[in-house]
Amino acid sequence: MSAHDANLVDILMSSAIDGEYIRDQISGTYRSYTEADQQQSSDVSAAEKSEYRELENELLDSLKTRERQAIKLAESGKVAEAVDQLDKIIADCPHYASAYNNRAQANRLLERDSNDVLADLDLAIRYANPDNNDSVLGQAYTQKGIVYRALGDQDAAFNNFSMGARYGNEVAKMAAPKENPYAKLCGKMVSQAMKQLRNPA
Template identity: 55%
Template structure:
């Protein structure tokens, strides 16, 4: 490249050729203000755990049993166990998150699933659970046709370090979709001027 190229030009070329093969680009990548999401950048900071480490260890065992129960096809039994955990330990975010997942397997109403995910987000004491809850909520909202809600929640999940959300957030960004389409069309016209 010649020395007349600006940093904007270099960022545009990098965005075009650095693996964004789907044709969807984030505006901030092109302007040079984009930075990768980091686990500690969440706008919702996880709060301290409401329970001591021994209690958490017991809850994880009960939760693992509920998950194994769901995986064996007894989803309603798993929901029952997770509901008992939540009744006894209402600040245990992971149980809400896993019950929401189990509800999704039973085709429960989106409002029921989202209520559990909102509770998980409210109670989360670490970024992994927070990221999972935001990502799951984004998937539910997308299925319901709420593109803005899906984009916001995928973005939040990505900021918490969730890998699925990191891949999905740029693809749900309406500006990125429009920009990607425009750049793809321009590149096609440059390659095939006729």
């Protein structure tokens, strides 16, 4: 993390009840509690998780600027360089959901391992705040649907396209009905019935 971004994180965390814990979560240096500690903090973990996901505006603007630069690299055909840039963004702020989503897309373009792509998409979904990240969630679920369809997992593709549609992704809205296994089964049964009507035994 750069000195500038570190200062921004200090400002962000100065009023936190447990600032050091939250800062470590954002910087990626947090070490897991023991099982006993986790049990004791279970009643506040949801609130803490919400706090460290809400990045301070200036830091978020900086991340978005760097992310746009990475997207421009990908659009100009420099996809591997875009991945490198997104790697750095994620290293600086491991809970920035959008960077995982875009890195997954870039790695799909490079035809890299599907498991790595799915892992990034799972993290994008995990760290996205549903209150203001509908676009990221919609894209991440839709990308998962595309990956699972390519892998031949029709049920997983349908489930993820359905979630993408739920978060407003237009591609997912079109894809989900086509991947619906029940609709496909009904369509096949109707087709067979019509064939029998046309050609009775």
